[in-house]
Amino acid sequence: MAVAQFSAAPRPSAHPKANPGYGKKSAPGQEPRTGREFAGLPAREASIAGYLDRLDDGSDISIKTLAKHLPYGQCALATALNRLSAAGHLRRVRRPVTVDGNPRWVWHTFFSRTARDDAWWDAFLAGEAPVTEPSPEAVRSAAYGVLARLGRVDPRLTLSAGECGALEESAAQWFARGASEAQFVQAMTAGLPERVAHAYGFVRARLLAKLPPEPLPQPPARYEVVCTACAEPAAEGASLRGGLCEGCRGGRPGLAVDRVHAHAGRLRTVLRARPRTGRGTDA
Numbered sequence: 001m002a003v004a005q006f007s008a009a010p011r012p013s014a015h016p017k018a019n020p021g022y023g024k025k026s027a028p029g030q031e032p033r034t035g036r037e038f039a040g041l042p043a044r045e046a047s048i049a050g051y052l053d054r055l056d057d058g059s060d061i062s063i064k065t066l067a068k069h070l071p072y073g074q075c076a077l078a079t080a081l082n083r084l085s086a087a088g089h090l091r092r093v094r095r096p097v098t099v100d101g102n103p104r105w106v107w108h109t110f111f112s113r114t115a116r117d118d119a120w121w122d123a124f125l126a127g128e129a130p131v132t133e134p135s136p137e138a139v140r141s142a143a144y145g146v147l148a149r150l151g152r153v154d155p156r157l158t159l160s161a162g163e164c165g166a167l168e169e170s171a172a173q174w175f176a177r178g179a180s181e182a183q184f185v186q187a188m189t190a191g192l193p194e195r196v197a198h199a200y201g202f203v204r205a206r207l208l209a210k211l212p213p214e215p216l217p218q219p220p221a222r223y224e225v226v227c228t229a230c231a232e233p234a235a236e237g238a239s240l241r242g243g244l245c246e247g248c249r250g251g252r253p254g255l256a257v258d259r260v261h262a263h264a265g266r267l268r269t270v271l272r273a274r275p276r277t278g279r280g281t282d283a
Contacts (some may be wrong), residue, residue, distance in 0.1 A: 015069055018060035021097075026057055026180075027112035027124070032142030033181070037113045041087060044072065045080045049089055053113045056182055061109055078229065085228035086242035086249075088115035092231060093125055093223035107231075108223070118241060125223045143171035146181055150203065154189050156196040163200040170207040177212045 017023065031037075037053070038046035051070060052061060063081070067074045084090050089112055094105045110125070144164050151158030159167070174184050187210045188203060196202050225240055226233050229248035234240045241249065 015055055016060050016065060017058050018062075020058075021106050022060075022108065023058045024052070024055055024061045025108045025110050027110050027114075027116070030112055030114045032175075033113065033145070038089075042083075044076070045083050045087075048072070048077070048080050049084055049113070052084075052090075052111050054182065056180055061111075082229050082244060082248065085244060088117055088121070088242070089113070090228065091121050091125065091243045092226050092228050094226055095223050118239075121225070121243070125225055127222045140168050140172045143175060144168045146184055147171055147203070150185070150188055151199075153185055154192060156192055157188060157199050157203060159199055159203065167200070167204060167207060170204065170211075173211060174207070178215050179212050 033053070038049045041049060048066075048070065055061065063074050063077050066072075066077050070077065072080070081090065085092075091110045092107070093110060094107050096103055097106050098104075110121075116124075147159055147164040147167055148161075171184070179187075188206055224233055225243070227240060227245040227248055228243045230245060232245060234245055238246055
């Protein structure tokens with residue numbers, strides 16, 4: 001699967017996991033990677049999006065953690081995530097759960113390399129969206145790409161074009177069963193012998209022996225969408241356009257000038273009325 005190489009974003013192999021039940025969740029029905037998913041975004045946002053896309057589900061993608069692994073400060077990351085939300089690549093959500101009899105909120109960030117509009121996100125997060133899976137042709141094409149990249153990950157698994165084509169169908173079954181690219185590469189390259197005499201036969205054997213099980217059907221979960229910037233749900237009767245509340249989009253009206261002046265005047269009056277402590281004067 002071809003992935004654009006963003007110089008600002010390191011490989012996400014050492015990125016920490018969130019607490020169980022939290023962290024990144026991949027949106028369903030995404031198109032396979034082409035390396036051009038984020039070409040329309042500014043360079044910083046494209047770099048961060050590419051990094052998030054390669055992280056496994058359950059990764060900690062809080063702003064503080066991202067700042068430790070990416071060459072951007074927390075303010076820059078917050079701005080970039082807001083822009084990715086507005087562009088349709090992510091949504092922040094929460095859902096209530098009960099742990100040991102105590103109610104609590106569980107927080108997730110859904111990420112999609114395929115940009116989605118507000119209507120799709122709203123329907124999906126309400127458990128109502130029909131999920132359109134990528135075409136078999138697109139999945140096979142993506143499988144071919146990741147097979148071709150194995151030799152760059154480890155030269156012992158270098159495959160020819162014909163060998164990639166012959167293994168394409170078997171590799172596509174992994175992605176049809178929910179495996180990520182990182183999981184696939186790890187399964188193919190972990191614990192290699194010192195010498196691989198026949199890369200094609202070795203990869204073919206691993207594709208069959210380590211094929212993930214069919215995923216169990218899961219009932220659709222309902223989430224409450226919160227603002228990407230302030231993590232608050234929308235006000236009653238309002239909507240979160242682009243995953244942002246009206247205030248964080250810049251739509252909240254400021255105070256009128258006369259109210260600002262009146263408030264400042266009240267503060268000055270309070271400060272003048274405070275008794276002096278006498279500190280610094282002679283006894």
